[in-house]
Amino acid sequence: MQINADISQRVVVNSHGLPWTDSPMAGVQRRMLERDGDEIARATSIVRYMPGSFFEQHTHDGGEEFLVLDGVFSDETGDFPAGMYVRNPIGSRHKPHTKEGCRILVKLRQFNAADRNVVRIDTKNADWKPGHRCGIHVMHLHEYGSEHVALMKWEPGARCNRRSYPRGMEIYVMAGTLSDEYGTYSAGTWIRSPAGFSHAPHSTGGCLVYIKTGHL
Numbered sequence: 001m002q003i004n005a006d007i008s009q010r011v012v013v014n015s016h017g018l019p020w021t022d023s024p025m026a027g028v029q030r031r032m033l034e035r036d037g038d039e040i041a042r043a044t045s046i047v048r049y050m051p052g053s054f055f056e057q058h059t060h061d062g063g064e065e066f067l068v069l070d071g072v073f074s075d076e077t078g079d080f081p082a083g084m085y086v087r088n089p090i091g092s093r094h095k096p097h098t099k100e101g102c103r104i105l106v107k108l109r110q111f112n113a114a115d116r117n118v119v120r121i122d123t124k125n126a127d128w129k130p131g132h133r134c135g136i137h138v139m140h141l142h143e144y145g146s147e148h149v150a151l152m153k154w155e156p157g158a159r160c161n162r163r164s165y166p167r168g169m170e171i172y173v174m175a176g177t178l179s180d181e182y183g184t185y186s187a188g189t190w191i192r193s194p195a196g197f198s199h200a201p202h203s204t205g206g207c208l209v210y211i212k213t214g215h216l
Contacts, residue, residue: 062109071102168216
């Protein structure tokens with residue numbers, strides 16, 4: 001299966017318009033943003049766990065990164081409420097489940113092989129730092145080599161000078177609306193821009209975004 005698999009192409013997807021697709025486990029469904037492979041795949045998805053659902057124990061041969069969007073996601077290592085950012089490195093194993101239900105933004109098989117860091121960050125309580133422009137705040141989540149992951153919070157009316165991404169960029173709009181010269185992106189929109197992309201983003205009403213750069 002291939003969905004938006006060509007990383008040399010820019011892709012803009014409003015995830016709210018995608019169908020929920022059943023996974024092999026009852027009560028677990030996915031909105032597929034990008035996928036290269038079948039059940040074992042390089043993938044970025046919104047995954048919905050219904051109350052009481054679970055996934056059988058499995059190994060992440062290519063690593064797993066996820067951000068809990070709502071509810072509480074759990075495994076043997078603990079409970080992860082909305083706002084938790086987690087990285088499970090290559091070779092890690094777990095049996096995820098949920099009592100009350102949850103939704104997560106999850107990326108699979110996209111780790112640098114040498115990145116062995118386990119990451120657990122409660123973004124609801126972590127510190128924001130001033131960004132490079134007035135009205136923009138940044139919460140750094142992870143960095144390895146050229147890859148950098150963060151949350152960015154834009155105040156209403158905040159603007160950024162043109163920025164270039166020599167190794168690509170990916171954004172998921174968590175709340176509010178982000179804009180640039182190519183369009184306006186509401187909450188739930190996922191954007192992947194290839195190496196060499198540049199833009200001048202701004203937000204009229206403010207927004208919160210997940211952003212990853214340097215990985216494409």
